[in-house]
Amino acid sequence: MAAATSGPSRAEVLSLIRSLLRTAKSFSDYNIREYTKRRTVDGFRDNRGLSDAASIASAFSEGKSQLEVAKRQVNVYSLCGSRMKNIMEVEEQRNVYGSR
Numbered sequence: 001m002a003a004a005t006s007g008p009s010r011a012e013v014l015s016l017i018r019s020l021l022r023t024a025k026s027f028s029d030y031n032i033r034e035y036t037k038r039r040t041v042d043g044f045r046d047n048r049g050l051s052d053a054a055s056i057a058s059a060f061s062e063g064k065s066q067l068e069v070a071k072r073q074v075n076v077y078s079l080c081g082s083r084m085k086n087i088m089e090v091e092e093q094r095n096v097y098g099s100r
Contacts (some may be wrong), residue, residue: 006023016063019042023067026074036070 008016016041024036043066047059 005030007053008060013060016060016067020063020067020070023070023074027077032077034072 006007018038021037024033027033027036043063047056050056051058
């Protein structure tokens with residue numbers, strides 16, 4: 001089979017999911033960060049059972065486009081996002097540093 005007709009390799013898929021999760025961690029807003037992580041994991045779980053090379057390649061392509069969107073959104077949110085912390089972030093800090 002030619003490389004153009006075969007789907008992405010396992011290493012490429014793992015690299016994509018790692019990149020998406022790493023990009024998700026870059027969001028300053030807790031809600032958006034958690035939504036992006038959850039959406040990434042759910043998307044990969046939904047596509048786990050794909051066996052057709054064309055559908056795998058299509059899902060991989062969609063994942064790559066979502067990664068580019070997420071990277072752009074990180075930049076946008078860093079410029080105009082809220083600087084106020086979410087209550088979940090405050091609670092996480094309390095749990096890490098102890099109640100004061």
